[in-house]
Amino acid sequence: MKGLLLKDIFTLEKQMRVLLIVIVGFALIPASNMISFTMMYALIIPISSFGYDERAKWDRLMRMMPIPEKSIILSKYVLGYGFVGMVSVIMLMAQFGYHVFGYQDLTLASYPAFLVNVIFMVLTALIAYAVLMPFIFKLGMEKGRLVFGAVFAVLISLTIPFSFIQIVSNGLFISPWFIWMLLLLAIVVNIGSIKLSQRFYSQNTNS
């Protein structure tokens, strides 16, 4: 799997540089809505790796190599998790930076709230990624991207009222039970997604 991850990282290197600047820019804007934008944006990079693969018809060569199907699927998921994790770290560091440079008063009370907010967005992003992946493995990048657009639009439209309610209700959506439920949902959806992607990939081998 390491070889496949390296391949994706090498392939995406140029794109990563540009997008990292954008992501850091997003992360530095102190608005909670930006977190969701940043997370979704972070997922575009691993998803675009499918585009590079399809353009090169990499799959034809990869299937000839001694790589288990499981590793082929998991490497794409791990790539996505890696990007979401990296963006989370950048955003948390940015918030810490605000505090250090005195732009934002980050108290012991406010930081955990922000942290939970990030966790909420991370879990939402992971669910979105998990929903999208089987579509890409089944339909390919082009049609899969249309599905991603739809998932993205739905999730963003959902997070806007959530953010509004969050401000009004002062932390309804960062209550521990909600986060735990979301975590459970993310795990279940991701496990299901991986199994489904494996099945779709295997079906493609038959045709």
Place this chain on the structure above:
Amino acid sequence: MHAIELTNVSKQFKNFRIDNLHLTIPTGSIVGLVGENGAGKSTTLHMIMQAIKKDSGTIHVLGVNNETDGFLAVKQKVGVVLDEAYYPETLTAKRIRIMLKDIYDAWDDDVFDHYMEQFKLPYNQVFKDFSRGMKMKLQLAVALSHHAELLILDEATSGLDPMVREEILDIINEFTRDERHTVLLSSHIVSDLEKSCDYIAFLHEGRLKFMEEKDGLLERYRILKVAPEEINALTINQAAIKGQRTSRYAVELLVDKEALSSSDTVFGDLEKATLEDVMILMTKGVKQS
């Protein structure tokens, strides 16, 4: 021992079928898989590597059934060169090496460097700027850099200039100096196969027409050219005629020399058939041109 053994292998596609394919590739040999475009050559190679799943039959590669868990270890010993080099275009040879080191257990940097030098390939140039010849050479360098016992080449010489084709064929011949090494080479450039193969397997419309030792094959088949008006006066064992091509001025018959009887009368000279003659006449049957 056989390097590859296909038994009763079938695969149905929408408009095409690989039908009950039996094919045995002896260890230590170079076998050319020949056939027209769409004959099923690439499909067969992909089924051997389990990149496409067959509908029925069994395939053994280096003694292991390709549907078992052990086949992944066998794939480590197979070097593959496909008709195109399907690496993402932003990769460089240097990065392909780093990546493949983690995929092939027996990856050998020294061997890779040796071929990179021999083929005069750049390490840091992105793949999209490689010429077709460079791409195929890089694929061959990769295929040879993990101590493969079996090389599978799918149309590896197509679209290359004669110099590069010669270079690639030389490397393939060099590879089989070790008697444990086997090459299965698909191509529709028949002259390449004639030059380097020990055996020829002829695939037509998803069926194996024959697999024979190349020298024996070329010895066995002859071309008989007669004028159209003489064809009816020809006394020849019909079973000896394996193919026919008719034009306004001449009829060409592909004749199996071994099936001729002493009573057969032959007008005109029996000429040696090339592999291309055998392929075309067997495939086309009776053709007006």
